[in-house]
Amino acid sequence: MNYLILIDRYFPTPVSGAVMIKDLVDQLHIEGHQVTVLTASSQIEKKYDIEIMNNIKILRVRANNQKNLNYPKRLIFELFLQRRIWRHYKSNNLPKPDFLIAYSPTIFWSFIIKKIIDRERIPVYLILRDIFPKWALDTGIISRFNPVYWFLKWHENRLYNLTNFIGVQSESNIKYFSGHKYNTNVETLYNFKKLGSQVPKKVDIRSRFNLGEKVIFVFGGNLGFAQDPSNLLMLVRAFKDYEGAHFLFIGEGTEFDNVLKEKESQSLDNLHLMPAVSDDEYQSILLECDVGLISLRRDFKTDNFPNKLLNYMEYELPILASINAGNELLELISSYKNGLASINGEDEDFIMNAKILSESKNLRNDMGKRGKTLLAEKFDVKSSLNKINISLKSYKNL
Numbered sequence: 001m002n003y004l005i006l007i008d009r010y011f012p013t014p015v016s017g018a019v020m021i022k023d024l025v026d027q028l029h030i031e032g033h034q035v036t037v038l039t040a041s042s043q044i045e046k047k048y049d050i051e052i053m054n055n056i057k058i059l060r061v062r063a064n065n066q067k068n069l070n071y072p073k074r075l076i077f078e079l080f081l082q083r084r085i086w087r088h089y090k091s092n093n094l095p096k097p098d099f100l101i102a103y104s105p106t107i108f109w110s111f112i113i114k115k116i117i118d119r120e121r122i123p124v125y126l127i128l129r130d131i132f133p134k135w136a137l138d139t140g141i142i143s144r145f146n147p148v149y150w151f152l153k154w155h156e157n158r159l160y161n162l163t164n165f166i167g168v169q170s171e172s173n174i175k176y177f178s179g180h181k182y183n184t185n186v187e188t189l190y191n192f193k194k195l196g197s198q199v200p201k202k203v204d205i206r207s208r209f210n211l212g213e214k215v216i217f218v219f220g221g222n223l224g225f226a227q228d229p230s231n232l233l234m235l236v237r238a239f240k241d242y243e244g245a246h247f248l249f250i251g252e253g254t255e256f257d258n259v260l261k262e263k264e265s266q267s268l269d270n271l272h273l274m275p276a277v278s279d280d281e282y283q284s285i286l287l288e289c290d291v292g293l294i295s296l297r298r299d300f301k302t303d304n305f306p307n308k309l310l311n312y313m314e315y316e317l318p319i320l321a322s323i324n325a326g327n328e329l330l331e332l333i334s335s336y337k338n339g340l341a342s343i344n345g346e347d348e349d350f351i352m353n354a355k356i357l358s359e360s361k362n363l364r365n366d367m368g369k370r371g372k373t374l375l376a377e378k379f380d381v382k383s384s385l386n387k388i389n390i391s392l393k394s395y396k397n398l
Contacts, residue, residue, distance in 0.1 A: 002034040004097035004116070008081060008106050010039040010058065014276045015252075016221055016307035017129065021103055023194040023381045029056055031385070036094050038085050038112075048088040057094060061085050075148075079155075082112040090115070099392045100124045102163070107132055110158040117162065123395040125388050126163040127189060131176055131302045132156065138301045141225065160184055165391040170303035170328040187391065192384035193310040195376060202284040205248065209272050214246045215358045217320065218289040220282055221308045223253035228297040231322055231344055233262050235293075236271045238351045245270070245358045247293075250285065252276040283311065290364055291357050292317040298344035300324040313338065313375040316368030320357055322350045338371035 009015055011022035021037075028035050035056045040063035041049075051058045061084045064077060089112075100122055102109050113124055133152040136142045142149045160166065160182040167189025168174060177186045206212065223229055236247050247270055249259065256275070263271050277285070286292075292312030296304055304327070312319055319339025323329055333341040340357060342349035357364055 001098045002036070002095045003028055004100045004120075004122075005035060005037045005103075006085075006100065006109060006112065007037070007039050007103040008078065009041075010037055010060070012278060013041070014279055014282065017103055017105075019279050020191060020193065020307055021127075023192065024101075024385060025056055026054075026194060027381045027385050029054060034095055036097065038089055040081055040085070048084075050092065059085070059088060059092065059094065061088055078106040078108045081106070082109055086112045086115050090119075096120065097122055101127065101388065103127045103129070104159070105130045105132060107152065107156050107159050110155060110162055113159070113162045123164040123392050124162065125165045125167065125392055126159070126184075127167050128173075129169055129191075130304075131168075131173060134176065135226070135300055135302060139225070139297055139299045157182070164395050165388075167388065169305045172303045172326070172328050176302060185391065187387070189384060189387060190379050191305050191307045191310055192379050192381040193314065193375070194381045195314070203281060203288075205285050205288045209246070209248075211246050214244060215291065215364075216246050216248055216289040217291045217293055217354065217358075218248045218250065218286065218312075218317070219293040219295070219308075220250045220286070220311065221306065223249065223251050223255045223259055225254060226297055226300070226304070227253070227255070227306075228295050228344060229255045229259050231295045231297075231350075232293065233259065233266075233268075234347055235322075235350060235354060236263075236268050237266065238347075239354065240266075240268060240270055242270070242358075245354070247271045248274070248285075248289065250274045250277060250282060283315075286311060286315040286317065289315070289317060291320050291354075292339075294319060294321040294323065294329075296323040296327065296344065298324050300327070303328045305329055310375060310379050313368075313371035313379075316365075316372050318357055318364050318367035319371065320350075320354055322346075332374075336370050336374045338367050338374055 005025060007021050009018045011018050025035050037058040039060055041060040042063055042065040044060055044062050048061045063081060097120055100116055104126060133149055163184050166184050166186045168186060169191055171188050174186050219232060239245050252275060260273055263273055294306055319333055321333060321341040322344045325343045330341050333339045340353035342353055
C-alpha cells in the first residue's frame with residue numbers, strides 16, 4: 001500500500017510530533033509499505049525539496065521557523081502553508097496514494113485535504129493531538145465573542161468533516177465529539193513510540209554542568225502556554241536551597257525567553273535551560289536523568305497526554321506530573337504507579353511529590369520499571385499503526 005503523510009514539521013526537526021510521526025513512517029516502511037511525507041522545513045534554501053530517505057519520499061517546502069513567530073504570524077503561516085504544499089505536491093510525479101494520514105496541530109489542513117481526496121479518492125485518518133480552538137477558549141487566550149475564534153472554529157469543523165477517521169489521545173476526548181454532528185468516526189489513539197530505540201550515551205550532562213550525583217529532574221519539549229512554565233518555575237524556586245536535586249529544561253517555545261529571564265532574575269542556579277537539541281542528543285541526555293517532569297495548565301478542560309511521557313518511560317524515569325483536574329493521565333499514573341501526580345495549583349502536593357522522588361532511589365527505580373511496562377502495553381507504534389490500518393481498510397472495503 002502507498003501512504004501519504006501530512007504534517008507541518010518532520011524529522012529531524014526536534015519537536016515531539018515530528019519524532020512520533022517519524023516512528024510511524026519507519027514502521028510503515030518495516031511492514032513493506034511505500035510512504036510519501038508532505039511537510040515544511042526552515043532548513044532548505046530552495047522553494048521545495050524532495051528527499052529520499054530509506055525509500056521514503058519526503059517533500060519539504062521552505063517555511064519560516066515557527067518558534068520565532070508570534071500568534072498572529074503563526075496563524076497566517078499555518079493557514080497558507082497547506083496551499084504551498086499542495087502546489088508542489090500536484091506538480092511532482094509522486095506515487096499515487098491509497099491512504100492519507102494527517103497530523104494535527106495544525107487545524108489548517110482542510111484546503112489540501114479537500115484537493116487530495118478530490119483527486120485521489122482516498123480515505124483520510126486524522127491524528128488529532130490538540131482540540132483547538134477549545135483549549136484556547138478554556139484558558140482565556142481567546143474569547144467566544146472574538147471573530148477570530150469563529151474563524152478558527154470554521155476551519156476546525158471543516159477539517160473534521162473532511163476526514164473519515166479521527167484518532168484522539170484519550171477516552172475523554174471522545175466526549176467532545178459526542179456533542180457535535182461531524183461526518184467522521186472518532187476513536188482513541190494514544191501517542192505512540194517505536195520501542196527498543198534507546199540510543200547510546202553521547203553526552204555527559206553531569207560533567208558538563210558539574211552535577212555529580214544530584215537527582216536530575218528533566219523537562220523536555222515545548223515550553224509554551226499549555227505547559228504552564230510558571231508552574232515548573234514554582235517548583236524550581238521551592239528547591240533553590242536543596243543541594244540534592246537539579247532541574248534541566250530542554251526545548252523551545254513561546255515561553256522559552258520568559259523562563260530564561262526568570263532564571264536569571266531569581267538567580268535560579270539549580271536550573272539549567274537548554275535550547276532544543278537533536279532527538280538523538282535528547283534521548284542520550286535522558287540516560288543520565290532521574291525524574292521526568294510533566295506540567296499542564298490547570299484550566300484545561302480536555303485531556304492531553306504529552307509525548308514526552310513516552311520518552312521518560314522508555315528510559316525508565318518515574319513521572320512527576322502537575323496537571324489539570326480530571327485529566328485521564330492522573331488515573332493512568334495512579335493505576336500503574338509509575339510516578340506521582342497532583343493537580344496544578346496544589347503546590348504543596350507538587351513540592352512534596354518532588355521531595356519523595358528525590359529522596360528514594362529505590363522508589364524511582366521501581367516506578368521507572370513499571371513505566372517501561374506501561375509503555376509496552378499501551379503506547380507501542382505497532383499497535384497504533386494496526387489500529388489506523390483497521391480503520392482505513394474498513395473504509396476501502398465498503
